[in-house]
Amino acid sequence: MQKSLVIVVTGTSRGIGKGITNVLLQQTLDRPLVVYATSRSGANTEGEVANPNIIEYHKLDITDPASISSFFKRVRMGHGAADVLINNAAVSNDYRENPEYAAQTIRNNYVGTRDMCKAFLAQPDLRFGARIVNITSGLNGVSTYGTELQQKFRKASMIADIDDLATKYIEDTSSGPECQEAAGWGAKARSYKVSKALINTLTVVLAQQNPKVMINSCCPGWVDTEMGRQGQGRPPKTPEQGAQTAVRCAIGDLGPGGDKDGALGQDSDEVSGKFYENESIVVVGWGKSKLWLET
Template sequence: MERDGVSNPSEKRVAVVTGGNKGIGLEVCRQLASKGVVVVLTARDETRGSEAARRLHASGLSDVVYHKLDVSDPSSAARLADFVKNKFGKLDILINNAGVIGATAEIDTTAPLQDVLVGKNATERLQWLLEHSTETYDEAEECLRINYFGTKYVTEALLPLLQASSDGRLVNVSSNYGLLRYFSGEDLKQELNNIQNLTIERLDEMSRLFLNDYKNGQLKSHGWPADSEYLAYKVSKALINGYTRIMAKNFPALRVNSMHPGYCMTDINYDTGELTAEEGAGSIVMVALLPAGGPTGVFFYRSEVAPVV
């Protein structure tokens, strides 16, 4: 279902943003719309998504339309693609932002969190959060389903529309936790970094192998991240980085990049980050709006190209 506030968008660039109802995603929608881009704000929850679009309209950003999207459901992605095709006939920018952390933090809410974190730098804040977090197999499975497969489902559904653009852009929001240094096995690192031979089918298989090894307690022996928290999150983001590089190789006419927006204060980390959502979104928008002919198939650490290892 859509909520249409768009006015005369025919000559403007069109963007889809997943997970656009709050946090970094909402700020990406705001910043793109403020730069004259027509934005399709997507979210799984219709009430929250519609309200987010309404707030942007109230702030003077009329070229925003809400459409419901569950990234983990291919049929939902297909319905979004049909809507974009019928309304705009093309898509210039896709920002895959929706994601989950794959863990639960046990936090005493009787004291304000910021009081607990006062005086701690970003590294200490993250360490504190890690020490209070646990993850289960079910959370790991959900993390791969939303972060990796969700990114893939939405991209596959919208790819023909991106190809219909004169300058299609795909930005996959990843994380520095997706860097290959977190993997314990050299063979896996090398395979994920060998983009000439790596395939999307192999990434799909890796996701299944990881979950099987997670269930059977064989993560370290098989080379996965294993010595800290957010194990599924790290694997999901590493797979996203690999997927990004494969897509850039397979579709050279598009600009396809992944990026880490920084450790931002959002719901996903209980506002423990060091940057604001606005600052994180600014880096994403910068990558999305790079000049024509810019880099493709690379990983950005905020605004700078960085290695994936």
């Protein structure tokens, strides 16, 4: 049997993160899966585990660089290096949006994801063909921003460019809703969508900088979770259904061969810097790829 495939998933105590770990652990592939299920609490969610897969629960605060460093040291001691990173941990403060909560959302969602990616890519034994999967949203296309911001998103070529966009959003939001809208970010609560737009841009930039790693983002759709229920109506998708696109991006065929059923555990086309989503947020499926910067 081949060496285990080591997968790190963040934000697994509930919702889509829990759904992702459940779907992963139920797979029976030609190599065992070792899934590190992480959250601030390190909660054991007691999912079903198909033999010979293994799950390990760990505490991890993605907003704390020391916590990230300590976690990856633990992975290195146990398995040498993680093969796949699924960045799922996120918060939404849209229901109570103000400048302070907007800044918190950006720090948690974008900065935390950025720092997790940096730590993963810095692993000494990172293998060729390793993968990063960033969970984002399809409801924040580049075209939803002002013309000047669209150009900045599309021209970003370094992480520093994305950091500047994040800082600018926080500054504009702190100056009041009129300033936020006039600057091209859109009206009302926008921090969750902006954080995901920053992560989509990060995905593209990191893919360009790291050609030996497959780095993609995906949208789970409208899922019946605590966050998903913040909107109007009842979300139609279960966490496991919402997890399908992320699981495909983690262990499936990223080319057209995975569009129908994910082709989990099979050989994959080398695809990086793409955004995967289904035809709509209510459709269940494994997603299809597109370039987010063209949306």
